Amino acid sequence: MKQPVQQRTLKTRARLLAAAEQVIAAQGFEALRVDQVVANAGVAKGTFFAHFTDKDALMAQLIGSRINTALDMIEEQPTPNDVDEIVQALAPLMALMTCERYVFDVILRHSGAAMAEEIGPIAETFGRFQTVLEGWLKDAPVRRDVPVAMLAEGVGAFFIQVIALHFCALHSDVDMPARLAPWLRAWLLPPA
Amino acid sequence: MKQPVQQRTLKTRARLLAAAEQVIAAQGFEALRVDQVVANAGVAKGTFFAHFTDKDALMAQLIGSRINTALDMIEEQPTPNDVDEIVQALAPLMALMTCERYVFDVILRHSGAAMAEEIGPIAETFGRFQTVLEGWLKDAPVRRDVPVAMLAEGVGAFFIQVIALHFCALHSDVDMPARLAPWLRAWLLPPA
DNA sequence: GTTCAAAATTGACCGTGGTCAATAAAAAAT
DNA sequence: ATTTTTTATTGACCACGGTCAATTTTGAAC
Numbered sequence: 280m281k282q283p284v285q286q287r288t289l290k291t292r293a294r295l296l297a298a299a300e301q302v303i304a305a306q307g308f309e310a311l312r313v314d315q316v317v318a319n320a321g322v323a324k325g326t327f328f329a330h331f332t333d334k335d336a337l338m339a340q341l342i343g344s345r346i347n348t349a350l351d352m353i354e355e356q357p358t359p360n361d362v363d364e365i366v367q368a369l370a371p372l373m374a375l376m377t378c379e380r381y382v383f384d385v386i387l388r389h390s391g392a393a394m395a396e397e398i399g400p401i402a403e404t405f406g407r408f409q410t411v412l413e414g415w416l417k418d419a420p421v422r423r424d425v426p427v428a429m430l431a432e433g434v435g436a437f438f439i440q441v442i443a444l445h446f447c448a449l450h451s452d453v454d455m456p457a458r459l460a461p462w463l464r465a466w467l468l469p470p471a
Numbered sequence: 472m473k474q475p476v477q478q479r480t481l482k483t484r485a486r487l488l489a490a491a492e493q494v495i496a497a498q499g500f501e502a503l504r505v506d507q508v509v510a511n512a513g514v515a516k517g518t519f520f521a522h523f524t525d526k527d528a529l530m531a532q533l534i535g536s537r538i539n540t541a542l543d544m545i546e547e548q549p550t551p552n553d554v555d556e557i558v559q560a561l562a563p564l565m566a567l568m569t570c571e572r573y574v575f576d577v578i579l580r581h582s583g584a585a586m587a588e589e590i591g592p593i594a595e596t597f598g599r600f601q602t603v604l605e606g607w608l609k610d611a612p613v614r615r616d617v618p619v620a621m622l623a624e625g626v627g628a629f630f631i632q633v634i635a636l637h638f639c640a641l642h643s644d645v646d647m648p649a650r651l652a653p654w655l656r657a658w659l660l661p662p663a
Numbered sequence: 664g665t666t667c668a669a670a671a672t673t674g675a676c677c678g679t680g681g682t683c684a685a686t687a688a689a690a691a692a693t
Numbered sequence: 694a695t696t697t698t699t700t701a702t703t704g705a706c707c708a709c710g711g712t713c714a715a716t717t718t719t720g721a722a723c
Contacts, residue, residue: 391639447583469661
């Protein structure tokens with residue numbers, strides 16, 4: 280009653296991921312084609328779907344891993360002390376999420392857990408994001424009439440909204456972190 | 472230099488829309504297939520794409536029209552006077568946006584104008600939604616340290632967030648309008 | 664009525680994501 | 694070593710959205 284993962288399996292998976300990264304590096308996420316990936320990896324198409332339930336699952340893993348890298352960067356920096364520093368600190372994540380419209384769509388689609396038992400890699404990063412925000416807000420000089428968790432979720436909501444706005448052609452030129460600041464000020468620091 | 476729309480065109484378009492509505496009524500939005508629509512409408516596949524740039528455009532039109540119907544209902548009711556009444560008033564729109572995950576995805580994808588010149592039917596409804604909210608908030612007993620437009624956009628952001636949360640299996644059971652209220656209270660009525 | 668240019672319609676065809684019965688390779692049992 | 698069972702891989706095949714050169718329909722001009 281054991282099913283130890285075969286070496287072969289890991290190797291194939293790694294080849295697929297490497298092939299995918301290669302395509303993305305060359306042409307971006309949106310242009311990725313499964314046929315291209317399996318060709319580069321030197322495996323049959325069916326093999327791809329033995330490793331990933333669908334193309335979106337591969338995307339979720341790849342993008343999730345990048346979000347985690349961004350969160351690593353964010354956590355390495357000192358705790359921000361005011362809204363401007365928060366906005367500043369979130370810049371890497373924002374840059375990632377605005378790099379391609381397609382990427383943002385994938386993230387939105389996967390930001391919630393699809394089923395209670397199985398939380399995907401992107402939903403996981405949202406949990407982590409939430410935790411980071413809560414850590415910052417816990418001791419920051421912000422309103423206290425609302426639980427920290429709610430405060431953090433609100434920041435997340437405005438964060439997403441600002442990015443969504445970025446993809447309206449009308450608003451895409453102005454620099455984005457700057458656009459987030461007024462929202463966070465209004466949300467976190469109501470008038471005393 | 473004239474291109475009066477032919478009768479034929481309008482008739483065909485109407486047949487396509489009716490066929491689509493029929494499929495949706497029977498099986499929902501997600502199950503709609505272009506082949507099914509053209510079969511029901513009795514036209515060739517190419518005709519479909521002469522009338523709609525792609526399947527998403529049909530969806531946007533159909534969903535946009537339902538959003539407008541919901542907004543009509545909302546506007547007919549008396550102006551809400553507090554957060555609970557606002558939440559109550561938004562119920563029809565919320566019901567529509569949570570009816571299918573696929574519908575919500577389409578809405579999110581189209582909520583912003585794709586290009587400056589061409590605003591799609593769904594983006595249009597978002598503008599209308601914004602206007603309705605501003606009308607309510609203009610004379611409501613809410614914070615005034617932030618412009619009404621920003622207040623309304625914030626309500627929109629929390630509205631979307633609550634719906635997104637609904638599609639996380641973990642949170643899907645609790646009733647939704649109730650979930651929105653605490654957010655709006657915190658956003659609109661900071662402590663005096 | 665006939666002619667003719669513009670507009671609408673057609674359907675064979677393509678690209679791409681995804682399936683699955685058949686096969687090959689690896690591990691376990693003998 | 695040989696057989697058996699389990700696991701990984703294969704590639705022909707399907708479903709579905711979307712394209713486009715060829716064809717038909719329309720209606721205005723004569």
